[in-house]
Amino acid sequence: MLECYSPEKGSIQPCAKGKAAILVFSSPSEEERAVLTDEYGIDPHDLASALDPDELGRIEARGDMVVAILKRPRNFTGEDQLLFTVTSLGLFFTKRRLVVVASDDLGLFEDRAIRKVGDIRDAILKILYGTIAHFLGHLKVINMLSETLEGRISASMENRYLLDMFTLEKSLVYFVNGIDSNQAVLEKMRGAGAKLGFTEEQLETLDEIIIENRQCSKQAEIYSNILTGLMDARFSIVNNNLSVLMKRLTVISIVFMPMNLLAGIGGMSEFTSWTDGIPRWLSYGLFVLGLVPLGFLTSWALDRAGREHSRREERMHARMLRRIKPAK
Numbered sequence: 225m226l227e228c229y230s231p232e233k234g235s236i237q238p239c240a241k242g243k244a245a246i247l248v249f250s251s252p253s254e255e256e257r258a259v260l261t262d263e264y265g266i267d268p269h270d271l272a273s274a275l276d277p278d279e280l281g282r283i284e285a286r287g288d289m290v291v292a293i294l295k296r297p298r299n300f301t302g303e304d305q306l307l308f309t310v311t312s313l314g315l316f317f318t319k320r321r322l323v324v325v326a327s328d329d330l331g332l333f334e335d336r337a338i339r340k341v342g343d344i345r346d347a348i349l350k351i352l353y354g355t356i357a358h359f360l361g362h363l364k365v366i367n368m369l370s371e372t373l374e375g376r377i378s379a380s381m382e383n384r385y386l387l388d389m390f391t392l393e394k395s396l397v398y399f400v401n402g403i404d405s406n407q408a409v410l411e412k413m414r415g416a417g418a419k420l421g422f423t424e425e426q427l428e429t430l431d432e433i434i435i436e437n438r439q440c441s442k443q444a445e446i447y448s449n450i451l452t453g454l455m456d457a458r459f460s461i462v463n464n465n466l467s468v469l470m471k472r473l474t475v476i477s478i479v480f481m482p483m484n485l486l487a488g489i490g491g492m493s494e495f496t497s498w499t500d501g502i503p504r505w506l507s508y509g510l511f512v513l514g515l516v517p518l519g520f521l522t523s524w525a526l527d528r529a530g531r532e533h534s535r536r537e538e539r540m541h542a543r544m545l546r547r548i549k550p551a552k
Contacts, residue, residue, distance in 0.1 A: 298328070356436050363399065
């Protein structure tokens with residue numbers, strides 16, 4: 225799909241193709257790819273790189289055309305199962321024309337950091353700012369999902385929450401690599417800024433973009449390190465939840481163990497002979513009523529033993545704290 229724009233009155237306005245200085249090709253068809261290579265002189269290899277999500281960021285000069293491949297977050301959908309990935313974005317610009325090639329519609333000019341757009345260099349800076357803003361927005365979403373999953377893991381033993389955490393961790397790896405790749409492109413673009421036609425004011429804006437991208441990279445690394453470092457702790461939480469459940473099931477089985485023992489000592493035939501002459505509904509009813517207090521007595525004994533163990537642990541912990549002398 226082709227969209228045509230032109231910098232007019234300090235902003236980017238849609239226009240006809242004949243007057244367009246900015247051409248945006250989203251998911252170009254075979255016919256549009258032929259137009260890009262034949263009419264606009266874009267190398268087929270560079271065109272394929274702009275549509276390859278695994279392509280590394282780079283910037284090169286092809287005669288009077290500059291080719292820049294950037295990384296950008298892919299639009300998230302519910303089918304991605306919490307996997308946030310990155311895609312490539314190709315910028316092919318000369319002195320008077322900018323051709324943008326993307327694998328999908330990314331909303332290139334939605335960012336408001338650069339309000340005044342006078343030429344295509346300002347449009348390039350706006351795209352760079354928008355890329356960083358998209359990364360930061362996705363990082364906030366990943367952080368919110370991580371906190372939500374952390375709470376669910378603390379109260380659950382299901383593997384699907386751990387798998388979701390692994391997926392988010394994988395997403396952060398993609399983001400860190402993509403942001404660092406953009407950093408190399410930005411620094412190289414800054415070094416050749418005068419040759420690329422950037423003014424002094426635009427170079428100052430580019431310096432700000434480099435700082436923003438560096439901060440974004442640091443934030444992504446922090447999120448990634450935190451998520452990686454806490455995975456072992458979350459595994460321990462799941463194992464502890466499983467241990468607590470097994471403890472409860474063991475207590476229940478112990479409560480019923482004395483009753484099973486009494487019921488199995490004589491068997492049903494012996495019990496019938498012992499209660500010969502007594503109506504069965506009365507004998508069995510009394511037997512069941514006798515087992516109920518036994519179950520409550522066993523449960524009380526186990527609960528008391530557990531409380532005694534907890535008190536001993538608390539006393540040991542208190543003694544340990546008293547031995548610790550505060551630093552002067």
